[in-house]
Amino acid sequence: MEQQPLLKVDNAGIRFGGLRAVADVEMELHAGELVGLIGPNGAGKTTFFNLLTGVYVPTEGSIFFNGEKLNKLPPYKITRRGVSRTFQNIRLFGELSVIDNVKVAYHSQAKHSIASSIFRMPGHFSGEKEMDHKALDFLKIFALESFKDEKAKNLPYGQQRRLEIARALAANPKLLLLDEPAAGMNPQETRDLMKLISLIRERFDLTVLLIEHDMPLVMGVCERIYVLDHGQMIAQGTPDEIRNNPKVIEAYLGEEVS
Known part of the structure; x- marks a missing residue:
């Protein structure tokens, strides 16, 4: 029996007024895959990510995750179902510490209640301690533990990128969407990122969709x-098929390939 895809996009698209920004897109991702999404500037890649994560609601077609239709779910509910992302422009909480940026992602999974936090009950302190341990474990994976008390805005650019991925992983996703994670990185940082993406995919048993x-x-x-x-x-x-595809070459070079 063929395995059900983790993500299935069925003729999905969105219109903004008279503009059809994304149209008739079909995609299937299976558990454990590491898949790329490429295209020229303005091709609609980030718009497509916004459809997958509930930032935009598709005006046509359907998006299914684990067999459940996502079309009209708000972003926080899609995150809870196991879809997490990073952004093309880094969106860290700059004034918060590095470790607190990761802990933010844990609060939707917190075991202690809001009341215990308000009244500083024992459950609050034990819950916070557990989140501290989990967040520190993630920072160690990304070699950021020595910066745990530093404000996120003070990290070098490449480390801010790594922190954003760590925060996305802390939400415990099944599908991780990375929107241009190497943007602004130098060649060595990019090589390190390649290794890191492969590592986290295997270590966390993730499916990864990557815009780059x-x-x-x-x-x-x-x-x-x-x-x-x-x-x-x-x-x-x-990759070999894409590298030699005439339509892809034409899209990037802007000329017909004979």
């Missing part, structure tokens, strides 16, 4: 790649 403009990174870590252009999916396949 850095082609060596995409080709180096992804098993399959989808290509979006002008809001439509124009190709999918292995």
